[in-house]
Every structure is written in C-alpha cells, then in structure tokens.
Amino acid sequence: MRDVYDVTIVGGGPAGLYSAFYSGLRNMKTKLIESQKELGGKVLLFQEKMIWDVGGQPPILGSQFVKQIISQAKTFDPTIITNTKVDFIEKDDTNLFIITTNDGVKHYSKSIIMAVGGGIINPQKLEIDGAEKYEMSNLHYTIPSLKPFQQKRVLISGGGNGAIDWAVELLDIAEEVIVAYRKDQFSAHEAQTARILADSKAKVLFNTSIERLIPNKEKTLIQQAVLKQDGKEESLLQPVDHIIVCHGYNRDASLGFAENINLSLKDNYYYEGTSKGHTSQEGIYAAGDILSFDGKVNLLVGAFQDAVNAVNSAKKYIEPTAESIGIVSSHNEKFKKQNKQIIRQILVEQK
Known part of the structure; x- marks a missing residue:
C-alpha cells in the first residue's frame, strides 16, 4: 500500500x-x-x-x-x-x-x-593535483569552528565577500592573515575590504594565485604554499598553518x-x-x-x-x-x- x-x-x-x-x-x-x-x-x-x-x-x-x-x-x-x-x-x-x-x-x-x-x-575546489588529500587536515572550504585558527598563519585564497568576511573574522584570532587574490582589487563589500587593507595583521597579495602545495615530511599537512604573483612563481609563505579557499560555489x-x-x-x-x-x-x-x-x-x-x-x-x-x-x-x-x-x-x- x-x-x-x-x-x-x-x-x-x-x-x-x-x-x-x-x-x-x-x-x-x-x-x-x-x-x-x-x-x-x-x-x-x-x-x-x-x-x-x-x-x-x-x-x-x-x-x-x-x-x-x-x-x-x-x-x-x-x-x-x-x-x-x-x-x-x-x-x-x-x-x-x-x-x-x-x-x-x-x-x-x-x-x-x-x-x-x-x-x-558545492564549493569550487582548488585545482591543484593532490589538494584533496589535505581537506581533512588544514585545507578548508568551510569553517565550522574558529578554534583551530587561533594564533596561526592563515592563507585565504579569494577576493569576494566570502573570502574577505572570513579574513575580517580571523583578524582578532589568527597570528597573521594572508589574502591572495588573482585580480588587482577585491570584489567584496567596501567596508570589509577597507578593514583588511588597513589592518597590520593582514597581508594582501593581489594578482596572486596558489600554484603548488608543499607538505610536511609525513605528507599529512600543507607546510608551504607556492604562489604565482604577477606571473612569477615564488615561495612566499613558510610555514602556512591553514589554507582557506573561497572561490565561490x-x-x-x-x-x-x-x-x-x-x-x-x-x-x-x-x-x-x-x-x-x-x-x-x-x-x-x-x-x-x-x-x-x-x-x-x-x-x-x-x-x-x-x-x-x-x-x-x-x-x-x-x-x-x-x-x-x-x-x-x-x-x-x-x-x-x-x-x-x-x-x-x-x-x-x-x-
């Protein structure tokens, strides 16, 4: 029936x-x-x-x-x-x-x-070979808790509202917030953008994208991000405790x-x-x-x-x-x- x-x-x-x-x-x-x-x-x-x-x-x-x-x-x-x-x-x-x-x-x-x-x-994933291995450790697409980021160096990839909102949230929590964006200016709300650009704890890298991920010896965590800025590959960050990817959905x-x-x-x-x-x-x-x-x-x-x-x-x-x-x-x-x-x-x- x-x-x-x-x-x-x-x-x-x-x-x-x-x-x-x-x-x-x-x-x-x-x-x-x-x-x-x-x-x-x-x-x-x-x-x-x-x-x-x-x-x-x-x-x-x-x-x-x-x-x-x-x-x-x-x-x-x-x-x-x-x-x-x-x-x-x-x-x-x-x-x-x-x-x-x-x-x-x-x-x-x-x-x-x-x-x-x-x-x-579904969040747009980081298009780097092997990136999925770190989704259970220190590569994030969503943030259920801010606790893991306390006094850590956090790299955020993206420049829209999601990325900049999280960057602002983390300013009083993380040791340092690095924002890497592939364009030459953010597309987020003006007020949030102004806060990030004015804060000494935030490092902003325009025309920059993540090219490679370098793991620790055990290959369980991302230790370093190799970035490309203005078309040139350069190791800018060492170490990186966490990476947050905000590339849209x-x-x-x-x-x-x-x-x-x-x-x-x-x-x-x-x-x-x-x-x-x-x-x-x-x-x-x-x-x-x-x-x-x-x-x-x-x-x-x-x-x-x-x-x-x-x-x-x-x-x-x-x-x-x-x-x-x-x-x-x-x-x-x-x-x-x-x-x-x-x-x-x-x-x-x-x-």
Missing part, C-alpha cells in the same frame, strides 16, 4: 525546515527530503558567523541557529530523509504527485513545497524536472511565483531563495514568511474548506501541553 503524504518538502534549509514545522502545525502529514547529509542549508557554510537579523532572536551563531530550527522542524514528527536527491516529479491521473529519488524510491504526495534555495551547494538545484512538470523559471533558475507561494503548476508551491515574485524579501527572515504562505496554500489546495491561515501559537491547542511544561520549568528556575 502506498504511503501518501499531504505535503512533501524538497529542501532542508531554513525555508524547508520552517515549512515542516508549520505544516505540522496545520495537521498535515509531512515529509521532507534533503539532498545533503545534514539539514540546515546555506547556514551550514557560515556556522561561526553571527546572525543578527531574525526578529526577536538575540544574536546567535549560525551553528546554534541550525540546531534550533532543526529542533523546531521536528516538533510534529515529520518524516525526514537526508542524503537523498529528487530526480523526477510526475503527476498521475488522480492528481497525486510521484517523486522519484536517486535511490529509485518513489514518494507519493498530495502537494509539494520546493525549498531548494541556492541548490545543492557550484550549484545544482536539480531543476531538470522543472520542464517535466511545467514550472516556469526566471533567469533560467528561480521559480516564478506569487507571494502566496504559488508556482505555475497547481499543487506545487515554493519558499525561500528559489522563489521569485514581486516584493520578495531575499533575507533569512523572508524564508519564514514564504514558508507560512506556501504551507497555507498547500493546505487549501488539498483541503479547500480549510481556513486560509493557521491558528496563532498563543491560542493553539496543539501547544497546550508543551506550554504547561515550559511555564513549569520557568517557575522552577525563578525560585
């Missing part, structure tokens, strides 16, 4: 995770499919960055924010599948969606919310199925839709970065509103007599038991 869900959410970033919470709030049987091994989406790339712009939320590390939104998403026990990629979506003659994943499994759903964000994000949003289900795209990538989360295909809704509409808020906070609207639209689609919006949490009976437990705990702590 087929296990049919009210809604299947494709994508486990903030928009997808909040959609999972809100669909549970609306009594919908929910499944979430995420292509990566971990939930959290793009925030996983910036786990040591502080997030300030979520309403009512004190400044919070990206890593802690991810933990909290995952916990929230699991409030109503949705089915969550990770490390699984959606390959194909079709609709049968009963208007049921059949979602086929890369493992050959078919998933059945009355509605779908696309929350794939920037797609499957390759993205695969798995949009191959968009044509099959007649989803209209903007700029050959984003789903054209409405502020209510509608796409060009009835029964398929979208939330977060992947959705484009007039008045779109392209910030983390916008993902929450997108998620609510997409869930409400999906609810009305599968149950036309349902209310257009869910009951607010302060009056919602679904939280009655949890509220009592939380209030009891607060009273204990106040004694």
Whole structure:
C-alpha cells in the first residue's frame, strides 16, 4: 500500500525546515527530503558567523541557529530523509504527485513545497593535483569552528565577500592573515575590504594565485604554499598553518524536472511565483531563495514568511474548506501541553 503524504518538502534549509514545522502545525502529514547529509542549508557554510537579523532572536551563531530550527522542524514528527536527491516529479491521473529519488524510491504526495534555495551547494575546489588529500587536515572550504585558527598563519585564497568576511573574522584570532587574490582589487563589500587593507595583521597579495602545495615530511599537512604573483612563481609563505579557499560555489538545484512538470523559471533558475507561494503548476508551491515574485524579501527572515504562505496554500489546495491561515501559537491547542511544561520549568528556575 502506498504511503501518501499531504505535503512533501524538497529542501532542508531554513525555508524547508520552517515549512515542516508549520505544516505540522496545520495537521498535515509531512515529509521532507534533503539532498545533503545534514539539514540546515546555506547556514551550514557560515556556522561561526553571527546572525543578527531574525526578529526577536538575540544574536546567535549560525551553528546554534541550525540546531534550533532543526529542533523546531521536528516538533510534529515529520518524516525526514537526508542524503537523498529528487530526480523526477510526475503527476498521475488522480492528481497525486510521484517523486522519484536517486535511490529509485518513489514518494507519493498530495502537494509539494520546493525549498531548494541556492541548490545543492558545492564549493569550487582548488585545482591543484593532490589538494584533496589535505581537506581533512588544514585545507578548508568551510569553517565550522574558529578554534583551530587561533594564533596561526592563515592563507585565504579569494577576493569576494566570502573570502574577505572570513579574513575580517580571523583578524582578532589568527597570528597573521594572508589574502591572495588573482585580480588587482577585491570584489567584496567596501567596508570589509577597507578593514583588511588597513589592518597590520593582514597581508594582501593581489594578482596572486596558489600554484603548488608543499607538505610536511609525513605528507599529512600543507607546510608551504607556492604562489604565482604577477606571473612569477615564488615561495612566499613558510610555514602556512591553514589554507582557506573561497572561490565561490557550484550549484545544482536539480531543476531538470522543472520542464517535466511545467514550472516556469526566471533567469533560467528561480521559480516564478506569487507571494502566496504559488508556482505555475497547481499543487506545487515554493519558499525561500528559489522563489521569485514581486516584493520578495531575499533575507533569512523572508524564508519564514514564504514558508507560512506556501504551507497555507498547500493546505487549501488539498483541503479547500480549510481556513486560509493557521491558528496563532498563543491560542493553539496543539501547544497546550508543551506550554504547561515550559511555564513549569520557568517557575522552577525563578525560585
């Protein structure tokens, strides 16, 4: 017998995770499919960055924010599948969606919310033979913790926002920050660029790229980077404790199925839709970065509103007599038991 869900959410970033919470709030049987091994989406790339712009939320590390939104998403026990990629979506003659994943499994759903964000994000790797050997030691494409960089000499390759933001973060942590960029000026925000250029702990090398990596005797760590500056190879750094590569990202949003289900795209990538989360295909809704509409808020906070609207639209689609919006949490009976437990705990702590 087929296990049919009210809604299947494709994508486990903030928009997808909040959609999972809100669909549970609306009594919908929910499944979430995420292509990566971990939930959290793009925030996983910036786990040591502080997030300030979520309403009512004190400044919070990206890593802690991810933990909290995952916990929230699991409030109503949705089915969550990770490390699984959606390959194909079709609709049968009963208007049921059949979602086929890369493992050959078919998933059945009355509605779908696309929350794939920037797609499957993979950092552009350093194109040097043997570089992959050091990805588990001191060659980095993401930074889950700043602790390993304390009082170390750190080489950052890149000159965009990602590279310069990390350089600024490390100024008060590392012994020295060296930024090597292949062009003659940074493409990052002016304020961050000015900080790096003015700080004595930062060494900036323009028209420079990494050409070779020289390991230690055990060949377990990079000990030295051989750089090419203005077309000349020169050993500029010895030793190098860590290298951070910020060359941008390759993205695969798995949009191959968009044509099959007649989803209209903007700029050959984003789903054209409405502020209510509608796409060009009835029964398929979208939330977060992947959705484009007039008045779109392209910030983390916008993902929450997108998620609510997409869930409400999906609810009305599968149950036309349902209310257009869910009951607010302060009056919602679904939280009655949890509220009592939380209030009891607060009273204990106040004694």
